[in-house]
Amino acid sequence: MKKFVLATLIAAALTGCAADDPNKRTKTGAAVGAAAGALLGYAVDDGTGGVVAGAAVGALAGAGVGRYMDNQQREFEQALADEQARNELQIQQLENETLKIDIASEVSFDFDSASLKSAFTPTLNKVADVLQRYPKTVIHVVGHTDSVGSESYNQRLSERRAQSVADYLASHGVERSRLYATGRGELEPRATNETEAGRQLNRRVELFVKPIVEGQESEAYQAP
Known part of the structure; x- marks a missing residue:
């Protein structure tokens, strides 16, 4: 069940990332991270807001990966x-x-x-x-x-x-x-x-x- 939920979340998240969006990599990372984080929150939810915390952490980590690699690529191209x-x-x-x-x-x-x-x-x-x-x-x-x-x-x-x-x-x-x-x-x-x-x-x-x-x-x- 959890695997199905994660797949559904990721599919929905990726649908919102336009193919020609110049920030696609950062947004895709954020979307996938949010989906994974939401599922993690669901898995450990004790009824006190665990889902929200998981989603927030996942989204930040996901977006961070994209930004990190985008910035590194930019520095390589400049250098x-x-x-x-x-x-x-x-x-x-x-x-x-x-x-x-x-x-x-x-x-x-x-x-x-x-x-x-x-x-x-x-x-x-x-x-x-x-x-x-x-x-x-x-x-x-x-x-x-x-x-x-x-x-x-x-x-x-x-x-x-x-x-x-x-x-x-x-x-x-x-x-x-x-x-x-x-x-x-x-x-x-x-x-x-x-x-x-x-x-x-x-x-x-x-x-x-x-x-x-x-x-x-x-x-x-x-x-x-």
Whole structure:
């Protein structure tokens, strides 16, 4: 019964969030939080207003998640505007309040190397600076390669590159406990490996910045 009530509340709440609303993410978070909070209040209601208290707490937490991630995205876009203009990286928001920063390997690593290019470290300094101001997030660093070379070699290279980025961020103020590095090798191409242009798109490092949400803390630590 409680699950049905929660689903009904969330569905009703989301119906009120316009698809083209620029504040959709914040409002959606608030709506879902309010629905979850209301159900929590219902579950512990002792007849003294527990439902109201639960709803209020849920709504605040929900809206807070959206605002927190919206503000963080805004700071990333401001700090990395030059890099975006040069197509060195892309910043996007995902449906689950996660921010994704997609970094081209050509600007971050030399060919067949897991050592960061010195010219790219100022960009990572900016990333680290923003991440330090938003400590309620977990950062997943994921490395990818093209299909040139053996699958096992590409897997190791992607892991080493992801670890290099994570190590650099940790050495510049981001708590290591927030950083998780992994490699996907050649397994997740986003373009064909039959052309140089496609292989260039496939060689990349992605940063997934996931919020730590009260009551759902473990989800932030799950691989994207």
